[in-house]
Amino acid sequence: MSQKVESTSPQNVAVLVFPFTSHPSSLLQFVRSISAAAPDMKFTFFSLSRSNSSLFSGSGNRGFDNIKPYNVWDGFPEGSGNPLEQIELFFDRAACTFEKAIEEVEAETGHKFGCLISDAFLWFSSDIAKKMHIPWVTYWIGEQRSLLVHIETDIIREKVGAPGQEDKTLDFLPVFSDEFRASDLPKEIVFGNLESLFARMVHKMGEKLQQQATVVAINSFETMDLKVTEELKKRLLNKLILVGPLHLTQPVVPDRDDKDGCLQWLDKHKPASVAYISFGSSGTLPPIEVAALAEALDEGGFPFLWSFRGNKEDFPKGFVDRTSSIGKIVPWANQVQILNHSSVGVFVTHCGWNSILESVTGGVPMIGRPVFADQNLNMRSVEVVWKIGARIEGGVFTKTGAIKALEQALSLEQGKEMRHRVGVLKQLAQEAVGSDGRSAEDLKALVEIIKS
Ligand SMILES: *[C@@H]1O[C@H](CO)[C@@H](O)[C@H](O)[C@H]1NC(C)=O
Numbered sequence: 001m002s003q004k005v006e007s008t009s010p011q012n013v014a015v016l017v018f019p020f021t022s023h024p025s026s027l028l029q030f031v032r033s034i035s036a037a038a039p040d041m042k043f044t045f046f047s048l049s050r051s052n053s054s055l056f057s058g059s060g061n062r063g064f065d066n067i068k069p070y071n072v073w074d075g076f077p078e079g080s081g082n083p084l085e086q087i088e089l090f091f092d093r094a095a096c097t098f099e100k101a102i103e104e105v106e107a108e109t110g111h112k113f114g115c116l117i118s119d120a121f122l123w124f125s126s127d128i129a130k131k132m133h134i135p136w137v138t139y140w141i142g143e144q145r146s147l148l149v150h151i152e153t154d155i156i157r158e159k160v161g162a163p164g165q166e167d168k169t170l171d172f173l174p175v176f177s178d179e180f181r182a183s184d185l186p187k188e189i190v191f192g193n194l195e196s197l198f199a200r201m202v203h204k205m206g207e208k209l210q211q212q213a214t215v216v217a218i219n220s221f222e223t224m225d226l227k228v229t230e231e232l233k234k235r236l237l238n239k240l241i242l243v244g245p246l247h248l249t250q251p252v253v254p255d256r257d258d259k260d261g262c263l264q265w266l267d268k269h270k271p272a273s274v275a276y277i278s279f280g281s282s283g284t285l286p287p288i289e290v291a292a293l294a295e296a297l298d299e300g301g302f303p304f305l306w307s308f309r310g311n312k313e314d315f316p317k318g319f320v321d322r323t324s325s326i327g328k329i330v331p332w333a334n335q336v337q338i339l340n341h342s343s344v345g346v347f348v349t350h351c352g353w354n355s356i357l358e359s360v361t362g363g364v365p366m367i368g369r370p371v372f373a374d375q376n377l378n379m380r381s382v383e384v385v386w387k388i389g390a391r392i393e394g395g396v397f398t399k400t401g402a403i404k405a406l407e408q409a410l411s412l413e414q415g416k417e418m419r420h421r422v423g424v425l426k427q428l429a430q431e432a433v434g435s436d437g438r439s440a441e442d443l444k445a446l447v448e449i450i451k452s
């Protein structure tokens with residue numbers, strides 16, 4: 001007796017990945033949290049082979065046999081030159097590439113997909129899902145406010161207008177105080193080349209999320225910012241689901257050993273005494289700022305752990321040797337574990353959303369040096385909404401600016417106050433993912449939506 005094939009199964013979920021920067025690992029973390037709540041679902045993770053191989057190699061995917069990678073676009077040119085060019089090249093053909101891959105998998109397995117999950121950037125997924133008559137669940141890897149500004153793009157463009165208006169306050173938007181400035185916005189919203197593919201992509205995303213998404217999920221929690229959450233829920237007609245912080249329930253992929261002994265090294269330090277420094281997996285600082293920060297650490301004698309992906313030649317001469325008794329420089333660090341260690345007193349960060357969230361759950365205040373995308377906006381919220389960190393003076397590292405910021409965070413009264421406030425948020429984050437917490441409830445609701 002053969003089973004009827006070709007029936008739509010809510011248990012089969014197609015996942016479309018935006019295969020750049022930290023997007024794939026964040027989306028995979030989201031899919032894993034759904035998988036943990038619904039172990040009988042099967043997920044096909046459609047992505048470029050290079051991102052598939054780094055996420056699914058080794059023990060990274062152990063315990064998740066129901067999440068299978070599927071490589072799209074053989075022969076996508078290897079990364080050379082400008083990352084934006086890569087994104088444009090990809091995006092140009094992404095819709096038909098994904099559609100074809102979905103058809104291939106359905107033909108191979110004899111099962112139709114019952115739900116489409118995609119990175120929010122991939123707005124065209126709405127049309128694919130519509131054609132397939134299945135729900136579109138979309139995932140935004142940032143926080144509430146950074147999504148809201150994409151939804152409000154038209155009004156922002158109308159009110160702020162052309163370059164030269166960088167200092168204009170954003171208080172014409174609900175839930176934005178006059179401490180937010182136009183210069184805090186991602187370039188794609190007002191001041192960049194608004195005709196670029198990327199700018200058009202995020203603009204379109206704002207529209208599609210409102211009009212066509214079944215669910216918009218984000219890796220944040222309601223009490224991180226109640227007012228903005230409420231506003232965003234109104235804008236998204238209650239399709240918003242907050243499932244974070246995901247790293248409290250699903251380890252960041254892939255799991256790697258602490259082979260440099262960072263945690264042991266931290267064990268030897270006093271509580272809240274070490275500066276942990278990292279600028280994200282794809283970010284590096286200009287050489288002059290690397291040198292300035294290094295000089296500050298050296299001269300101020302601050303204990304530091306630096307997850308460093310740049311060029312060591314940018315360090316001042318003799319820096320590594322001179323600071324070997326107070327500092328540790330490693331090529332990779334398990335950030336969640338490090339920020340959760342009691343010896344870490346401050347996180348020097350580029351203000352990517354995952355980094356902020358990990359700092360919050362570790363109870364660690366921040367010194368921010370935002371670089372691009374939503375990082376300036378995140379920085380502003382860190383400073384003026386949550387008051388759990390400070391921007392580096394002038395927005396770039398100088399030796400004196402860095403010494404001042406480190407002293408404040410590690411020893412002065414401001415540092416203690418920030419630590420207290422971040423501790424309150426940490427508590428709220430833990431409650432959110434706890435058994436009756438809002439994020440846990442939202443995740444359950446999401447599983448029901450996918451199954452129905
Ligand atoms: C994805 O990458 C993994 C790990 O490198 C590999 O084993 C697997 O064959 C790849 N999947 C596809 C569909 O190419």
Ligand SMILES: *[C@@H]1O[C@H](CO)[C@@H](O)[C@H](O)[C@H]1NC(C)=O
Pocket residue numbers: 247248336337340
């Ligand atoms: C953080 O550390 C505490 C113990 O100090 C532990 O119970 C908790 O699981 C850790 N959290 C993470 C996310 O590693």
